[in-house]
Amino acid sequence: MSTYLRMRAVPAPALRNSATWLERQFEDDVKAVRHSCGRHREEVLDERYLDQERIYAGALPHGAGGEPRAQVVLGGRPVCRTGRAGPRLLVLTAAQARRVAGFLSAADFDALWDFARGELLPRYGGVSAEPETWGAFAAAHRELRAFYARTAESGDAVVKWLPV
Template sequence: MSTYLRLRAVPPPALRNSTTWLERLFEDDSETVRRGVGRHREEELDNRYLDQERIYAGAPAHRAEDRPQTQVVLGGRPVFRADRRKSPFLVLTAAQARRVARFLAVADFDALWDFARAELLPRYGGATAEPETWYAFAVAHQELRAFYARTAECGDAVVKWLPT
């Protein structure tokens, strides 16, 4: 199983509900994409992506039906593959990506961290490792914020993939 999660911005007219098309979307590695179309068109989270999701899970909802914090890392409509052992692709519409971008633009990372820290710190070396752990998650938060801000600015949807 892979140790990272890839998120890619896609113009809505180009988006297809085909697993073959979605697989082709991720054929190029992230460095090739970043060189070709720009830094904030793809984001890659390392093996802490599940824990990064935990940081957002405790955030209060703006409105019950929006719940953008549940969309940041692992959220989206699943597009299942023929081989059900492989992880599905997750798709956020352009409107959902804009809501996530708005949420991240105003999210207080320190407040989010305070909610999740007791659960996360034991996994990363405890209280003595908190400065390094906080920093790693804060950097990922800033990268996600930049990715979603650029995605929203372009009016794009988001496709997420956990290579298996």
């Protein structure tokens, strides 16, 4: 079984502090969600999501009131399950999602990459594989930027399904 991270935009007024409700948000597959909603409602990152997070860890703080770099991939308020194992569930409010969208729209991916490349390249084939590695992480960055931009435009919150 491959490890991946799913992030879904949900209308802020509908957001519930219930693990059961949050789990239900991930019952449909990604293609069905994108087809039925007609807008970008879910983003899925493959097993490199921890390394994608590393790229944002080197960003400068976004100013007072929070550090969106810590919210992009793995951030959010945990919603605990009582007595059950399973993926972790995290929630970003609509305001937090807007801050992350602002951070990503202003972020210079090349500068973020320069900070993380020394740590990441050895895991992905070294310097000779840098063009392909850079391309994969840059594409994920663009997808995250698009997801958060559309989420912010819609005034939605974000729910994350994080493998344990």
